[in-house]
Amino acid sequence: MLRRRLRNGLVTVNMSIRRLPPELINRIAAGEVVERPASALKELIENALDAGANQVGVRLHAGGLGLIEVADDGCGMAAEEMRLALERHATSKLPQDSIDRITSFGFRGEALPSIASVSRLTMESRVRGADGWRIAIDHGAAAGEGPAALPPGTRVKVEGLFDKVPARRKFLRSPRAEYAACLDSVKRLAMARNDVGFALDHDGRRILTLAPAEAPVRVAELLTHELDRHGIGIDCARASMRLTGVISLPTFNRGVADQQFLFVNSRPVKDRLLVGALRAAYRDLIARDRHPIAALFLEVPLEEVDVNVHPAKTEVRFRDPQAVRGLIVGGLRHALDEESGRSAAREQAAAPVMWTTSATYDQALNRHPRESGDSPVLSTLEERQAPAFAGVTVLAEDQRLFAEAPAARAEPAVEPVPSFPLGVARGQVAATYIVAEAEDGLVIVDQHAAHERLVLERMRAAREGGAIARQALLIPEVIELDEPDCDRLEGASADLADLGLETERFGPTSMLVRSVPAVLGKTDVAGLLSDLAAEIAELGGPLSLRDKLDHVAATIACHGSVRAGRILSVAEMNALLREMEVTPRSGQCNHGRPTWVKLGHSEIQKLFGRR
Ligand SMILES: Nc1ncnc2c1ncn2[C@@H]1O[C@H](COP(=O)(O)OP(=O)(O)OP(=O)(O)O)[C@@H](O)[C@H]1O
Ligand SMILES: [Mg+2]
Secondary structure (H helix, E strand, O other): OEEEEOOOOOEEEEOOOOOOOHHHHHHHHHHHHOOOHHHHHHHHHHHHHHOOOOEEEEEEEHHHOOEEEEEEOOOOOOHHHHHHHOOOOOOOOOHHHOOOOOOOOOOOOOHHHHHHOOOEEEEEEEOOOOOEEEEEEEOOEEEEEEEEOOOOEEEEEEEOOOOOOHHHHOOOOOHHHHHHHHHHHHHHHHHHOOOOEEEEEEOOEEEEEEOOOOHHHHHHHHOOOOHHHHEEEEEEEEOOEEEEEEEEOOOOOEOOOOOEEEEEOOEEEOOHHHHHHHHHHOOOOOOOOOEOOEEEEEEOOHHHEEOOOOOOOOOOEEOOHHHHHHHHHHHHHHHHHHHHHHHHHOOOOOOOOEEEOOHHHHHHOOOOOOOOOOOOOEEEOOOOOOOOOOOOOOOHHHHHHHHOOOOEEEOOOOOOOOOOOOOEEEEEEOOOEEEEEEOOEEEEEEHHHHHHHHHHHHHHHHHHOOOOOEEEEEEEEEEEOOHHHHHHHHHOHHHHHHOOOEEEEOOOOEEEEEEEEHHHOOOOHHHHHHHHHHHHHHHOOOOOHHHHHHHHHHHHHHHOOOOOOOOOOHHHHHHHHHHHHHOOOOOEOOOOOEOEEEEEHHHHHHHOOOO
């Protein structure tokens, strides 16, 4: 080989083509198939499942960096098969070489040789009725074989993964982080195959024991049992596709998207199309930095999907991606819309109700809120047992404690209480919350969150009905913004005009606003424009016009809403409550937070120890 340094510093090489030695080919393949312990673990579990295991046992040390061991009670292999299994492209899983009709997890015959080329691997296996055998490989080289004693099935042990591959080693994270990734791999496969039992040990500690169970039970065990209350079951079909599973109510969300489990024909995938569709279904029900919890199982005919597109087999390609997206967005959206009614009717089971346990009472009684010492001032209603202060009279000199309550105002009670689901307004607290009395309890409404939702739904209804009323400004306003923001707004001006916001470019760094959506009333136009510009910048991607308009409408709605801090008249409060009752999706604001909570009479009684 001849190297020559060019003036620009690059090196050219006179190349002669040669075949790579097999160990090197294996290592290159390994780099793609096994990135980290979790990917090796995933391959081993997949092999166990493909072998028909009913029970899979996993043992890890140091997040898989020390040891990964997977034992199964599957079909096992004879010695000769074991030797073949460790060769590249040797697989038992493609009958008639039908790469387009794959039903097993594996199909390439690459995983074992790849792992064996970057670790010390020992494989023991035994076919029922025969003797067991053991083969050891040290970084791709044979390291001995012989008889082994084990129950029918296979046990693969991987030690010192990447110890001799510094380029990979460098990218590994702490054992803790690698362990988290391993746990994720186990969970995904355990969800994919709820009919199989799993056990996981890490550093000698039992982490998971899963008996075979129905899919919803398995999912609940691995996600959170809270989904029993905060989840929505999904079961929908279109043409030859079917989608089942569970998603969380918008109010039950997370700061990271780490609880989204997606499967195509029982194969765990991390596919962008599917993640995007899930996101789109929650559009405007959840803040952009919050994420729903989901376990979704998509069944499609084998010929509709190609699984051979990604080295780790975690992405797929659909023949008709739009149909898949349509099924997911449509199916989830429908379920979420139905649920918006149910959650409102169910006394907001969707939102864990936080209620102050009277710390003031506890102070008045001169003792700690809880004897245990971890003194939570807030506890959820569900957790709360009969309060300890039952029956004790509060001393007169402690009355001052109550003087520190937030400023509030109340209206004289009207008799009888008309039967509105959200009740009649009784007052306003902290100029932010409306307190209302319903037949069956006490309702607290976040006025800004609720109103924002109403404005958005009004705009949406108006748009669907044809046009959004606009209100011309007497004197058009000129708004100064930076140039990229102006470019963005100019590019979106047709869409914005559809929403009632007429703008025009007015020089390099300013926009002229001629009209605003009538629903907004008097509004801070400059603030609105700069928020919209940011919104458009963030949306950027290839979203449909409809998707975009909804986002933009949500931003506009936020501006047009009564702010927290505004004093409302009783008539205004009641009008808000009545409109909420008839508006779809009014149980949560555009950011997925609840707009109201209800405390039932029985819960109030419990708080006061009357039950
Ligand atoms: N736990 C196991 N029990 C029984 N046979 C196994 C087991 N693990 C591997 N094998 C056999 O070894 C072969 C090679 O396994 P390997 O994981 O390398 O490739 P694969 O599963 O066929 O394809 P892929 O590379 O896509 O995973 C398999 O086809 C299977 O026949
Ligand atoms: Mg495999």
